[in-house]
Amino acid sequence: MKILLTGSNGMVGRNILAIAPNYPHEFLAPTSKELNLLDALSVRQYVELHQPDMIIHAAGIVGGIQANMAQPVKFLVENMQMGLNILTAANDAGVTKFLNLSSSCMYPRDAINPLSEDLILKGELEPTNEGYALAKVTSTRLCEYICQENPERLYKTIIPCNLYGRFDKFDPNHSHMIPAVIRKIDEAKKSQQPEIDIWGDGEARREFMYAEDLADFIFYALDNFVEMPQNLNVGLGTDYTINEYYQAVAEVVGYEGKFKHDLSKPVGMKQKLIDDMKLQEFGWSYKTALKTGIQKTYDFYLSEYCND
Missing domain, CATH: 3.40.50.720 (NAD(P)-binding Rossmann-like Domain)
Known part of the structure; x- marks a missing residue:
């Protein structure tokens, strides 16, 4: 076509x-x-x-x-x-x-x-x-x-x-959560920040593919x-807390500092998990595990944004 x-x-x-x-x-x-x-x-x-x-x-x-x-x-x-x-x-x-x-x-x-x-x-x-x-x-x-x-x-x-994923924006003001967190944690590691703030209590759940x-x-x-x-x-039909995403990114990046929660900040919906029953019936399922995807995205970030 x-x-x-x-x-x-x-x-x-x-x-x-x-x-x-x-x-x-x-x-x-x-x-x-x-x-x-x-x-x-x-x-x-x-x-x-x-x-x-x-x-x-x-x-x-x-x-x-x-x-x-x-x-x-x-x-x-x-x-x-x-x-x-x-x-x-x-x-x-x-x-x-x-x-x-x-x-x-x-x-x-x-x-x-x-x-x-x-x-x-x-x-x-x-x-x-x-x-x-x-x-x-x-x-x-x-x-x-x-x-x-x-x-x-x-x-x-x-x-x-x-x-x-790859080709995402890594701008903390305009990007989605995972690329923003990748940049935030990478910069914290490089500047040896002892702790990073998370908006809200970090218990809101999100599904990222x-x-x-x-x-x-x-x-x-x-x-x-x-x-x-x-x-x-x-989607995946499964989700994780914001805290779990931060922890997963920290492990990939190699950041060993602490997290603190800024309870004054908005968090959006408490949960947003799609029902994947029709998707399963249609015969398709996702292929990339969370840690694998974060690693690939971090590699892309390092190659595209950190070379200057």
Whole structure:
């Protein structure tokens, strides 16, 4: 297939392209200058010009709690505009297959874990990333509506758990937890800091999957797209506490200092574990263990960020 990949310069996009040579597909991977997803007209023109067989929408404004709380307007408006623009352009141009990447932050903050796919819009969202979640809910629902109106369309959504891995950002203000912790602990080791602070009590639980595993899933989904459910969680089906992630990173990095808890800081949802029952039925499971993934991510960090 000829596949248009949005967000090709992001972590997920770069992991997809890294293993793409192993598969018989042609990828269009425009930069944001070549395809401005916030400009509806240019999106429409690009899709009509290139006529892809399928679109994988992996673009987005992403970040951790700090970034979401600091810029809720940007996280809501730009993510929603990108989703609406690419989905409507695809539908109008007759693109029959669309894989939409959403997020487990769509699930209600008080929902009972593990979080199953039928919980979307069944309760109040987590306030610390509500804008991002609303944008993701909108794209997910739009895929459903397009399929309702036109049964020939296969517009489906995957809902990954939290991700980390190669090509991630290691910026403490904008990155997700594991890359931020890798940088924080590596710098603490190098400067011989005796202790590191953890936001909250560290008992909140999170599920993190190595991003290359998500890329592997996406190629599996391409081969089995008709059978794939409309909305599908993609994750591990198991989680760890924030404290356990810090400890795992410390062991990989070789940091021997102590941890202290800053109880004044927000922690987000207490738990966010996806229900992987449909994923198991679909026939796919993750491959990379936590310590292995952290080691690979740390190696990438050392090679890409610590060479100057």
